[in-house]
Each structure stands twice: as C-alpha cells, then as structure tokens.
Amino acid sequence: MGYKNVCLNCKRVENLGTDRDNFRTGKCPECSSEMIFVNHKFRPPKKSDKKGWELAEFLISHGFVFQRVRNKEGADISYPQTMSEAKKFVEEFDFRAIKN
Numbered sequence: 001m002g003y004k005n006v007c008l009n010c011k012r013v014e015n016l017g018t019d020r021d022n023f024r025t026g027k028c029p030e031c032s033s034e035m036i037f038v039n040h041k042f043r044p045p046k047k048s049d050k051k052g053w054e055l056a057e058f059l060i061s062h063g064f065v066f067q068r069v070r071n072k073e074g075a076d077i078s079y080p081q082t083m084s085e086a087k088k089f090v091e092e093f094d095f096r097a098i099k100n
C-alpha cells in the first residue's frame with residue numbers, strides 16, 4: 001500500500017510508498033506523459049480491465065485522485081464503481097475536486 005503515480009496513457013502505476021518526503025511526480029518513463037499523483041486508496045485495475053481504467057481515468061481527470069471525499073454534512077462518501085454512478089458523483093461532489 002502507498003501513494004502512487006499513474007500514467008493514464010500507459011495504464012502504468014508506480015508505487016511511491018508512504019514516505020511523504022520522498023514523493024516525486026514526473027514524466028512517465030514509457031511515454032513521457034506527466035504522471036498523476038494519486039492517493040493510496042486507489043486500487044489499480046488490471047491492464048486488461050478496460051472498464052476499470054475508463055472509470056479511473058474519468059474520476060482522476062475530474063479531480064478525484066482517490067482522496068477522501070466528504071459530502072456537505074461531512075460524511076465520508078465512497079467512490080463510485082460504475083460509470084453511471086461516476087457521472088453523478090463528479091457533478092455532486094465537484095466542490096471536492098482537486099483542480100490545478
């Protein structure tokens with residue numbers, strides 16, 4: 001378990017461990033795309049799991065890098081498991097999205 005860098009292009013996951021001082025982001029060694037830093041809660045789908053990656057890519061590109069998400073009342077919200085749930089989720093919790 002640990003934080004991860006993900007390349008959505010190659011579906012490549014780099015484990016960063018849990019040492020916050022040694023986190024780095026950077027470019028993917030395979031395709032040179034900028035890798036995305038994601039929370040340890042992210043469970044990478046298998047490379048062959050297209051739907052799983054589609055879902056992960058959708059969430060990550062909307063600013064949900066598997067950080068903790070709480071609703072307006074402060075209750076923890078679990079991440080969606082399907083694309084239709086994910087579409088509602090990103091709209092409803094847009095105020096929690098991490099935007100660069």
Ligand SMILES: [Zn+2]
Pocket residue numbers: 007008009010011012028029030031032033
């Ligand atoms: Zn890559």
